[in-house]
Amino acid sequence: MPPLLIVLGGLPATGKSTVAAELARRSGFSFLRVDTIEHAIVGSTPLAHPLGPVGYVVAQGVAGDLLRTGVSVVAECVNPLALTRDAWRDTGFAAGARVLEAEIVCSDPAEHRRRAESRDTGIPGHVPPTWAAITAREYEPWTRDRLVVDTARLPVDEAVAVIEAAARSRR
Numbered sequence: 001m002p003p004l005l006i007v008l009g010g011l012p013a014t015g016k017s018t019v020a021a022e023l024a025r026r027s028g029f030s031f032l033r034v035d036t037i038e039h040a041i042v043g044s045t046p047l048a049h050p051l052g053p054v055g056y057v058v059a060q061g062v063a064g065d066l067l068r069t070g071v072s073v074v075a076e077c078v079n080p081l082a083l084t085r086d087a088w089r090d091t092g093f094a095a096g097a098r099v100l101e102a103e104i105v106c107s108d109p110a111e112h113r114r115r116a117e118s119r120d121t122g123i124p125g126h127v128p129p130t131w132a133a134i135t136a137r138e139y140e141p142w143t144r145d146r147l148v149v150d151t152a153r154l155p156v157d158e159a160v161a162v163i164e165a166a167a168r169s170r171r
Contacts, residue, residue, distance in 0.1 A: 003072040004167055005063060005092035009079025010104035012134050013116035015151035015159070019104055020076035023160045027074070030066050032059045034077035039126045056084055060091040067095035080139045098170045101146040102163055108152035
């Protein structure tokens with residue numbers, strides 16, 4: 001069976017990283033986190049935030065290599081634009097993989113803000129965006145089907161189970 005690319009997108013502080021890490025742990029898939037890649041780029045080059053497409057291009061290149069060798073991938077990023085979403089899907093299909101796109105949302109604005117203002121990203125030295133930056137961020141509405149997982153309504157283990165069920169249906 002071809003490998004699977006699961007792309008988890010959504011605004012910062014919705015729970016993407018937590019869900020993606022648990023999904024990768026449970027599935028054994030490789031885990032690519034664009035924030036980690038971008039933090040490494042900024043820390044080791046003269047480049048600074050905002051990086052534009054750089055982190056995404058690197059992550060998609062690595063994902064393509066993994067998928068072509070038969071390794072399934074969980075990719076986690078904001079994925080805010082149709083352009084970025086298309087690039088992820090194209091990466092998977094070009095590598096002969098199946099693709100599952102999921103949008104992680106937090107439908108409770110008070111909870112979303114609490115997470116944004118209190119979270120530890122798990123990346124030493126990484127400063128996450130403020131609530132104001134999150135709410136002002138460009139984020140295009142989706143124009144195609146995707147799995148929507150609401151972390152305000154589902155705990156992490158149930159969110160992962162929903163994604164696993166959707167992944168099984170891609171077989």
